[in-house]
Amino acid sequence: MKPDSAPKAEGDAQNLSRRRLLQGMVAIGANGLLPPISSAASTRKAPPQLTELRGQQFNLEVGELPVAFTGRQRTATAINGRVPAPLLRWREGDEVTIRVHNRLPVTSSIHWHGILLPTEMDGVPGLSFPGIAPGETFTYRFRLKQSGTYWYHSHSRFQEQTGMYGPIVIEPRAGERHVVDRDYVVMLSDWSDTSPESIFENLKKMGDFYNFNEPTARAFLADVRKHGIEAALASRRMWNQMRMSPTDLADVTGHAYTYLMNGATSLDNWTGLFKRGERVRLRFINGSAMSIFDVRIPGLKMTVVATDGQDVEPVSVDEFRIAVAETYDVIVEPGDDRAWCVFAQTIDRTGSVSGTLAPREGMRAEAPAIDAPQWLSMTDMMGAMTMQGMSHGGSSKGMGGSCGGNMGKATEGSCGSNMGKGMEGSCGASMGMSMGVTSKPRPVRHASTEFGPGVDMRVDTPRDNIDDPGIGLRNNGRRVLTYADLHTIGGPLEARDGGREVELHLTGNMERYMWAFDGQPFADATPLHLRHGERVRITLVNDSMMPHPIHLHGLWSELLAPDGNFQVRKHTIMVQPAQRVSYLVSADALGRWAYHCHLLYHMEAGMFREVVVS
Amino acid sequence: MSTATWNRHRTLSCSMFALLVAAGICSHALASDKPTTDPHHDHLDTTKGASSSKQVADADYDLRSPDYSDGVTASHTHGMHGGHRFLTMRFDRLQTWQQDGERFGALELRGSYGGDINKLGFRLSGESSSGERDGQLDVFWQHAVAAFWDTTVGLRRDVGNGKPRDWLAVGILGLAPYWFEVDATAFVGPTGRTALQVNAEYELHLTQRWILQPSLETDIYGQPDRNRMQGSGLSTIEAGVRLRYDITRKFGPYVGVTSTRAFGDTARWREQDGESAQETSLVAGLRFWF
Numbered sequence: 001m002k003p004d005s006a007p008k009a010e011g012d013a014q015n016l017s018r019r020r021l022l023q024g025m026v027a028i029g030a031n032g033l034l035p036p037i038s039s040a041a042s043t044r045k046a047p048p049q050l051t052e053l054r055g056q057q058f059n060l061e062v063g064e065l066p067v068a069f070t071g072r073q074r075t076a077t078a079i080n081g082r083v084p085a086p087l088l089r090w091r092e093g094d095e096v097t098i099r100v101h102n103r104l105p106v107t108s109s110i111h112w113h114g115i116l117l118p119t120e121m122d123g124v125p126g127l128s129f130p131g132i133a134p135g136e137t138f139t140y141r142f143r144l145k146q147s148g149t150y151w152y153h154s155h156s157r158f159q160e161q162t163g164m165y166g167p168i169v170i171e172p173r174a175g176e177r178h179v180v181d182r183d184y185v186v187m188l189s190d191w192s193d194t195s196p197e198s199i200f201e202n203l204k205k206m207g208d209f210y211n212f213n214e215p216t217a218r219a220f221l222a223d224v225r226k227h228g229i230e231a232a233l234a235s236r237r238m239w240n241q242m243r244m245s246p247t248d249l250a251d252v253t254g255h256a257y258t259y260l261m262n263g264a265t266s267l268d269n270w271t272g273l274f275k276r277g278e279r280v281r282l283r284f285i286n287g288s289a290m291s292i293f294d295v296r297i298p299g300l301k302m303t304v305v306a307t308d309g310q311d312v313e314p315v316s317v318d319e320f321r322i323a324v325a326e327t328y329d330v331i332v333e334p335g336d337d338r339a340w341c342v343f344a345q346t347i348d349r350t351g352s353v354s355g356t357l358a359p360r361e362g363m364r365a366e367a368p369a370i371d372a373p374q375w376l377s378m379t380d381m382m383g384a385m386t387m388q389g390m391s392h393g394g395s396s397k398g399m400g401g402s403c404g405g406n407m408g409k410a411t412e413g414s415c416g417s418n419m420g421k422g423m424e425g426s427c428g429a430s431m432g433m434s435m436g437v438t439s440k441p442r443p444v445r446h447a448s449t450e451f452g453p454g455v456d457m458r459v460d461t462p463r464d465n466i467d468d469p470g471i472g473l474r475n476n477g478r479r480v481l482t483y484a485d486l487h488t489i490g491g492p493l494e495a496r497d498g499g500r501e502v503e504l505h506l507t508g509n510m511e512r513y514m515w516a517f518d519g520q521p522f523a524d525a526t527p528l529h530l531r532h533g534e535r536v537r538i539t540l541v542n543d544s545m546m547p548h549p550i551h552l553h554g555l556w557s558e559l560l561a562p563d564g565n566f567q568v569r570k571h572t573i574m575v576q577p578a579q580r581v582s583y584l585v586s587a588d589a590l591g592r593w594a595y596h597c598h599l600l601y602h603m604e605a606g607m608f609r610e611v612v613v614s
Numbered sequence: 615m616s617t618a619t620w621n622r623h624r625t626l627s628c629s630m631f632a633l634l635v636a637a638g639i640c641s642h643a644l645a646s647d648k649p650t651t652d653p654h655h656d657h658l659d660t661t662k663g664a665s666s667s668k669q670v671a672d673a674d675y676d677l678r679s680p681d682y683s684d685g686v687t688a689s690h691t692h693g694m695h696g697g698h699r700f701l702t703m704r705f706d707r708l709q710t711w712q713q714d715g716e717r718f719g720a721l722e723l724r725g726s727y728g729g730d731i732n733k734l735g736f737r738l739s740g741e742s743s744s745g746e747r748d749g750q751l752d753v754f755w756q757h758a759v760a761a762f763w764d765t766t767v768g769l770r771r772d773v774g775n776g777k778p779r780d781w782l783a784v785g786i787l788g789l790a791p792y793w794f795e796v797d798a799t800a801f802v803g804p805t806g807r808t809a810l811q812v813n814a815e816y817e818l819h820l821t822q823r824w825i826l827q828p829s830l831e832t833d834i835y836g837q838p839d840r841n842r843m844q845g846s847g848l849s850t851i852e853a854g855v856r857l858r859y860d861i862t863r864k865f866g867p868y869v870g871v872t873s874t875r876a877f878g879d880t881a882r883w884r885e886q887d888g889e890s891a892q893e894t895s896l897v898a899g900l901r902f903w904f
Contacts, residue, residue, distance in 0.1 A: 205700060206863065215819065241792060243792075448679060452758075511761075520680055525680070528682045528683070612686045
C-alpha cells in the first residue's frame with residue numbers, strides 16, 4: 001500500500017475512519033491488486049451505502065474497479081474505487097478545489113452537472129478543456145453560487161455508463177428550507193455486463209436490438225378475439241405504414257441492464273433507516289445512461305420539494321417520473337413502524353430496482369409488480385390533434401379508423417392523458433385526442449435539414465401539454481407528478497421575456513439509430529450562438545417518439561407553461577414524444593457550453609450542440 | 615471497328631444511359647421527401663388520414679434554417695458524437711437441403727463497412743451441389759438517400775456454371791411501408807445484356823423469438839443466355855417461407871420451404887437438361903450476424 005498515493009479528503013475529523021477505509025480501497029485498485037471475488041460477494045451481504053466526502057478540498061482518483069453486480073465479474077470505471085462515486089457534500093458560497101487524477105489508460109473528465117461555474121471548469125473535453133490524459137491530474141476550482149441536489153459524471157465516451165457518476169449535495173448558506181430528521185441520497189443507475197461500445201454498435205446495426213416487446217401475431221390474434229378484426233388492424237395500420245414500433249419505449253432495456261439504487265441491486269436492497277414519525281428527505285438522482293424511471297413508495301405520499309437543485313412549492317404525489325440526469329427531492333413521513341419499498345420501474349417496464357426504508361437494518365418491504373407495458377399512443381406520435389391539425393393533415397377518417405373505436409375522450413382538458421382504462425396493452429389503441437386545447441395552435445417550423453435520411457418523422461402539430469405524465473402513467477389511478485405541478489419558489493431569475501426565439505427540433509431515425517437536433521448530427525452542425533447578457537427563448541419540438549432529457553450546461557433552463565408564464569427552473573428538461581416545450585435562458589455565462597440529450601447513446605450518435613455565449 | 619462491335623457498343627451505352635436515368639429517377643423519387651415550393655407536389659403528402667406527423671412533407675412548409683451561429687465557428691476539438699463506422703457481416707442464409715438423394719447448400723452473405731450515410735457493401739449468394747457451383751458476387755457503394763432507403767451503385771460478377779459474366783449494377787435497398795424489406799437492382803453487362811433482380815422479405819413476429827419469414831426473389835433478363843441457362847424476360851421466381859427461432863438477436867436456426875419456378879426459355883432449357891421447371895424443397899439453415 002502506498003498511503004501517499006491515496007486521496008486526502010480534508011474535512012471533519014469524524015470522517016477519518018471512513019476515509020481510511022476508502023484510501024485502502026483505492027490503494028488496492030491503484031496497485032492493480034484485484035480484490036478476490038469472495039470479497040465482492042461478501043460486500044453484497046450488507047446493503048452498500050454511499051461514501052461521503054465533505055469540505056473544500058477534494059482528491060478524486062479515476063480508475064478501473066472489478067465489480068460483480070450480476071454475479072459475473074466485469075470492470076467498472078470508478079472514482080475513489082466506488083460505484084457510485086463518493087457523495088460530495090459542499091456548502092453554498094464555498095470555493096471548492098477538486099484534484100482529479102486519471103489512472104485510466106484513456107482520457108477522462110468530470111462534469112459537474114447543473115453547477116454554475118466558469119466554462120473551463122465544466123469538464124467537457126473539446127469544449128471546456130482537452131480532458132484529463134492518462135496519468136495526469138486536473139484541478140477544478142470554482143465558487144458555489146447555488147445549493148441543492150446535483151451530481152457529477154464523466155463526459156468522456158461511455159465512462160458514465162460503466163460507473164463514473166456520483167451525487168453532490170450543496171448545503172444552503174441560510175440553512176435548509178425544510179428541516180428533516182434524515183437525509184438520504186437515492187441515486188438510480190443502469191449497469192450492463194455488455195460493454196457500452198457493443199451496446200452502441202448493436203443499436204446502430206439494429207435499432208430494436210433490445211426490444212423484446214414487439215407487436216406479435218399472437219397479440220394480434222388476441223386483439224381480434226377481443227375487439228374484432230377491424231379494430232385490431234386499425235390499431236396497427238399507422239405504425240406499420242410508418243415503419244415505427246409502438247413499443248419503442250427505451251432503446252436499451254432490462255435485457256441488457258441491471259438497475260441500481262445507490263450502487264445496490266434489488267437483491268442487495270439499499271436500506272435507509274428511520275424512526276417512526278420522522279421526516280425523511282430522499283434526494284433522487286437519475287445517474288443512468290439510458291433509463292427513465294417511475295418512482296413510488298407504495299403506501300406513502302411523497303412531497304416533492306425540489307427539482308434539479310431548485311426548491312419548488314411543495315406538492316404531494318404518489319409517483320413521479322425521473323428522466324436521465326434529473327433530480328427530485330421528496331420528503332416522506334413513514335408513520336408506521338414497518339418497512340417501505342422505494343420502487344423505481346423503467347419507462348418500458350422491462351426492469352426495476354427497489355430499496356427499503358426501514359426502522360431497523362435487515363428488513364425488506366415487498367416490491368410491487370412491474371406495471372404492464374403500454375403501447376405508445378397517437379398523442380405520442382402526432383401531438384395535439386386539434387381540429388385545425390386535422391384539416392391540415394387531411395380528412396379525419398383515417399384517425400377515426402385507426403383508433404378502432406377505442407378512442408378515449410380528453411378529460412379535464414389535460415390532453416393526452418386520456419387513455420381509457422382496461423384498454424391497456426390490448427389493441428394498443430391508447431388514443432389521446434387533445435380536444436381540450438382551446439387556444440390556437442402555434443405553428444411549427446421544421447428546419448430545412450430535417451428532410452434527410454436521419455429523420456424518420458416530423459410532428460406538424462406538437463402538443464404543449466406539460467401536464468401530461470407521459471406514456472405508462474396516464475390514468476393509472478395514482479397521483480403522478482407532471483411538470484405543470486412544479487413551481488420554483490421565488491419565480492424566474494429575471495423578469496425579462498425572451499427577446500428572440502430559437503426553435504430546435506429533436507429528431508431521429510430509429511431504424512438507422514441516428515439522433516440529432518434538426519436532423520444535423522453534431523459533426524455537421526454550427527454552434528448555437530447566444531449574445532452575452534441576452535435572455536432568449538428556446539423552443540424544443542420533439543419530432544420523435546422517444547422522450548429526450550435535454551441538458552444545457554452552464555445556464556439555467558426556465559421552463560414556461562403553455563400560457564407563457566414561468567413554471568420551473570431546471571438544468572435538464574424532458575421533452576416527451578411529439579411535445580413542444582419552451583424555456584427562457586439568461587445567457588449570463590461566457591464561453592462554450594455543451595447542449596445535448598442526456599440519453600448517452602443519443603448524445604454519442606450526434607444529438608449534441610455547442611452553445612457559445614459571447 | 616466492325617459494325618457488330620459498334621452496335622454492341624451503342625447498345626451498351628444506350629443501356630448504360632437507361633440505367634443511369636433509372637438511377638436518377640430512383641434517387642429523385644426516394645429523395646422527394648425533400649420539401650418543395652412547387653404546388654404541384656401536393657401528392658407527395660402520402661400520409662393517410664389526419665396524421666399530423668409526417669414522413670413526407672407538405673408543399674407549403676415554411677422552413678427555417680438550422681443555423682443559429684451568427685457566424686461563430688465550432689471549437690472543432692470536440693471529436694466525438696457522430697462519425698462512427700461499423701463492420702457488419704450478415705449470413706442471412708446458410709442452408710442445406712436434399713433433393714433426389716443429392717445434397718445442396720446455399721449461402722447468402724451480406725457485408726458492409728461504413729457510417730450512417732455511406733457504406734461499402736457486398737453480397738455473396740450462391741448454391742452448390744455435388745461438383746456444381748453457381749453464384750453471384752455484388753460489390754457496391756451504398757448511400758442513404760431517405761429515412762428508409764439507400765441507393766446502391768456497383769459491380770456484379772456471376773461465377774460458377776457457365777461463362778463468368780460481369781455487370782454494372784444500380785439499385786435501391788430499404789424498408790417499404792408495412793415493414794417490407796425490398797431490394798431491387800438493375801444490371802447491364804459489357805455486351806449490352808440487361809437484367810433486373812427484385813427481392814422482398816417480411817418478418818412476421820409470431821412471438822418475440824419465433825419469426826416467420828416469407829420471401830420472394832425474382833430474376834428478369836433482357837437477353838437470353840443459353841450458356842448460363844437464363845432465358846429472356848421473367849426467368850425465375852423463388853418463393854420461400856422460413857420459420858426461425860432467434861436464440862439471440864444475432865443467431866437463429868430456421869426451417870423452411872422454398873419453391874423455385876422457371877419461366878420461358880429458362881424453363882424449356884432446364885427441362886431439356888433433364889431438370890424440372892419447378893422445384894420445391896425443404897430447407898434448414900442458420901441466420902446469424904455480427
